[in-house]
Amino acid sequence: MYKVFVNELPLILTNKLSETANGEYFLLNEDSIQQAIKALRKKKIAEAYIYHPNHEEILKKFTKKIPLIVAAGGVVTNNKGKVLFIYRNDKWDLPKGKLDKGEAIEDCAIREVMEETGVQGLRIENFLKTTYHIFNNNGVPTLKQVHWFAMKTEYEGKLKGEKKEGIVKVKWKGPNKIQKALQNSYANIKILFE
Numbered sequence: 001m002y003k004v005f006v007n008e009l010p011l012i013l014t015n016k017l018s019e020t021a022n023g024e025y026f027l028l029n030e031d032s033i034q035q036a037i038k039a040l041r042k043k044k045i046a047e048a049y050i051y052h053p054n055h056e057e058i059l060k061k062f063t064k065k066i067p068l069i070v071a072a073g074g075v076v077t078n079n080k081g082k083v084l085f086i087y088r089n090d091k092w093d094l095p096k097g098k099l100d101k102g103e104a105i106e107d108c109a110i111r112e113v114m115e116e117t118g119v120q121g122l123r124i125e126n127f128l129k130t131t132y133h134i135f136n137n138n139g140v141p142t143l144k145q146v147h148w149f150a151m152k153t154e155y156e157g158k159l160k161g162e163k164k165e166g167i168v169k170v171k172w173k174g175p176n177k178i179q180k181a182l183q184n185s186y187a188n189i190k191i192l193f194e
Contacts, residue, residue, distance in 0.1 A: 002059055004132040004143065005187045006040035010047045011134070013062055015055040023047035028058070030065045037134055037141050066134070067142045070099045072109035074151040075128060075192055076119060078172055085181055086116055086161060087169035092181035094189055096146050097165075109149045117170045118160030125150040131188035148192055 002013040012023070024045045026032040036048040052058040073096025076084035085092050097112030099105060110122045128148040134141050161167030173181055182190050 001055075002062075002132055004134060006037050006048075006134045007043070008187045009040045009043070009045075010187075011036055011040060012047065012049045013058045014049055014051055015053055015058060017051060023049050025049050025051060028052050028061055028065075033062070033065050034141070063143060067137070067140060069137070069142055069144050070105075070147070071096050071144055072099060072105050072112060072147045072149065073097065074109050074113045074122065074124075074149050076113055076117075076122065076151040076153060078152075078156075079154055080172070080174075082172035082174050083178055084113070084117060084119060084159075085171050085173050085178075086167045087171070088161075088166040090184075092185045092189070094148075094192070096148075105147050106149065109147065110151070113151065116162045116165055116167055118158060119153055119155045120157065121153050121155050122151050123153070125152055128192060131191060133186070133188055146188070 004011040004013065024039070026036040026048055028050050033050065036050065039045045040048055050062065052061060073094055075094060084095065086095050095113040095116040097108070097116065099108045106124055109124065113119060113122055126149070128150050131146050131148065133144055135144055159170035161170045178193065182193060
């Protein structure tokens with residue numbers, strides 16, 4: 001099962017018919033996918049399901065109908081146990097960005113965190129999970145697949161948000177402030193803290 005968020009509502013790609021009981025079911029074709037995205041965007045339905053019997057094939061077939069952008073990012077912790085957050089588009093988010101051609105996914109994650117926050121000396125601890133969401137890319141619904149890594153740093157220097165990416169704040173947050181930030185964040189970011 002893949003949970004793809006559209007305006008914070010789930011579009012679930014599944015190979016189990018039993019999982020489609022509570023939401024509206026759509027076929028795995030371009031028209032149906034666009035209908036599901038539109039219904040979720042307009043909040044006409046709370047969740048949508050796309051069924052295909054083969055779990056290995058479902059994402060591959062879905063991305064033949066919807067363009068895919070691969071990205072990577074980090075849940076970065078410092079020596080004080082605080083987590084690095086960025087603020088853009090009036091929401092708290094985590095640093096992430098698009099994979100460059102020929103780049104390793106881990107290298108992309110480190111590069112993007114550095115570019116978006118100014119934090120140096122990053123090292124990957126482990127892979128966390130992959131999240132999915134649909135965004136408007138010049139009017140075209142596009143699937144963003146983000147590979148998330150747990151990272152550590154001893155960096156204590158100045159934090160610097162990447163202006164051209166619309167990042168207006170970069171902050172280290174402890175447990176209480178993380179909980180508060182997650183109240184004004186995205187479903188995919190909340191998943192990383194469950």
